[in-house]
Amino acid sequence: MSSLPFFSERIPAGFPSPAQGYLDEHLDLNQLCIRRPASTFLLRVEGDSMVEAGIFSGDILIVDRSLEAVAGDVVVASLQGEFTVKELQLLPTPMLKPRNAAYAPIPIGDDGVDLFGVVTFCLHALRGGDRASPGSVASGGA
Secondary structure, three states, X not given: OOOEEEEOOXXXXXXXXXXOOOEEEEEOHHHHHOOOHHHEEXXXXXXXXXXXXXXXXXXXXXXXXXXXXXXXXXXXXXXXXXEEEEEEEOOXXXXXXXXXXXXXXXXXXXXXXXXXXXXXXXXXXXOHHHOOOHHHOOEEEO
């Protein structure tokens, strides 16, 4: 991906600002989102177990396998050969926590839970018709 025009002036999410923005520099989304290309993967979310974390079905996750997961990280884990995305909790009991009250936490024990990587960014389309087709990026379960 080539660099894109970047306006460095911050945009208020509350009341409009009377200040006029100006083009300050270019921003390369690869440099911003992908620190370690050799260990970074893209996964498409399917499901609604992480909606309270702002992760929705159809979103694309940028996952870095080189990072060591810490408590509170959103991680991609493999459970019995299936991927899932959840928040990592270590204390008082290690578990993978969904961010949707309709789902139960998954205890982390000796039953084959492998952490695949740490989610560093979530790409979320705001125009439904602009989402990429399901086959265009690797799928991952929620």
